[in-house]
Amino acid sequence: MIQAENLTKRFGRLTAVDRLNLSIPRGEIFGLLGPNGAGKTTTIRMLTTLAKITEGRAMIHGFDVSRAPIQVKRVIGVAPQGLNLEIELTAEENLEYHGRLHRMPRRERRRRISELLRFSDLEAKRKVPVDRFSGGMKRRLLIARALMHRPRILFLDEPTVGLDPQIRRKIWGLIEELKSQGITVLLTTHYIEEAEALCEKVGILRKGKLIALDSPARLKENVGAYAVECNNKNGCEIHFCRTREEAVAYAGRLQIDVTIRHTNLEDVFLQLTGEKIHE
């Protein structure tokens, strides 16, 4: 469904994305995880035809992104990080506009608008101008809009950035529902818990390079399933152990208070790069 071979983007001397290789099968929810400036958004921009590819190539649903952009645009839906809705238009008009851009027949547009307003729980806001929406409502409408023309592949760039935890969970629910519809999802996030909760596979990006690619469970297993966290004069130190018993034994040898917990993707990033993802 999505394939990238040596995908590279340069801005002058800066290499924003460096020889990225990806293969995402149909129906998978794939997450690109990394700190701000890692190249996540640039990758999405290249895959969605918004940015030209400097080197390498990308195929979406069998179409070459550089050579057949129009065919690619027909099968993808994009919900960007910025809320680029038409704020003077109502929720319904935003969806109508998107349907027209994709040349959907009128009757299908009407049906799909009702479906999506139900899906995004915005039926009551159908006739309300978007500039009166809260951030969470705008985000839900953005995802609904991206789904309007029934895309096979959905790109979500930081779908829950800036939202409170309750709204974030609501959006996660929407994204999980897409899986049952067979839609392939590529999302970017810098929220560890989001990648762990939603993604079957995660690619970790750092300074434009893909430094790890696997399921969250396997990535964590490779580091060690348990983390022993202790505070000493050097700050917080983390030791990874394969089993709980190993972690308890290690903690027992230390003469200070420790915390034993499950490893998370933040630990994976730390182990791979020596840095924290949110630094």
Added chain:
Amino acid sequence: MIRQPGFYTIFWREMLSIRKKFVKFFAGSLVMPALYLVTFGWGLGRGMNVQGLDYLVFVLPGIIALSAMNNSFSGVAITLNISKLYYRTIEEILVSPVGPWSIAFGRALAGCFKGLFSAGLLIGISFYLHVQITYTLSFFLILFLTCFVFASLGVLAAMLARSHEYMTNFTNFVILPMAFLSGTFFPPDRLPEPFPTLIMIYPLTHAALSLRSIVAGEGIPWVSFTVLLLYAGVLFFLGGKAVGRLEL
């Protein structure tokens, strides 16, 4: 089943926006041309004769051309620039299957509508003031062509702009001198040499000359018409190319 072409959707979106803010749009379209008319037509030009015509009859085609230019240019350039740099709503169009030429054409048509609307208001005022001008089909043909030239220039300028300051500078250094030097308020031959020749490079000069010639019953000056056609073709081509090359 007939599906609407891509450019129509772009045009439709702009018309929807106008419908929602019609009072603001109406007032915005009227203010500048009305001020020009009052200042130059009544204030400075009362009782004056230029080229054997009452000054109001002389200046009105120029003001109509100027108003068409201002509204079709800024009606495209400002909204498109804001949509590109601030709201980023242009991304929604760029990730849709609507091609760059359709985007440019839809926007240019919307700009033409805005230009023609303001020109139409001025024509309405001229009827109300009993200004002795007969508007013919060729007058409206030139008017539409003028609007298309400047709407296409608006597309091009918005695509090239990397900041809001760029648009302000473009207006100050290109549009504003053209507005005052193109023979809209006076006959170009009143300027010292080499200005009468130099200002022939401005499309607005040819728009004003054409409209004035038609109003005087002399028909379309074909050189000016050809120049306007060339400007329309070249600017639309460059605008469409710039949309195609836009990278966000």
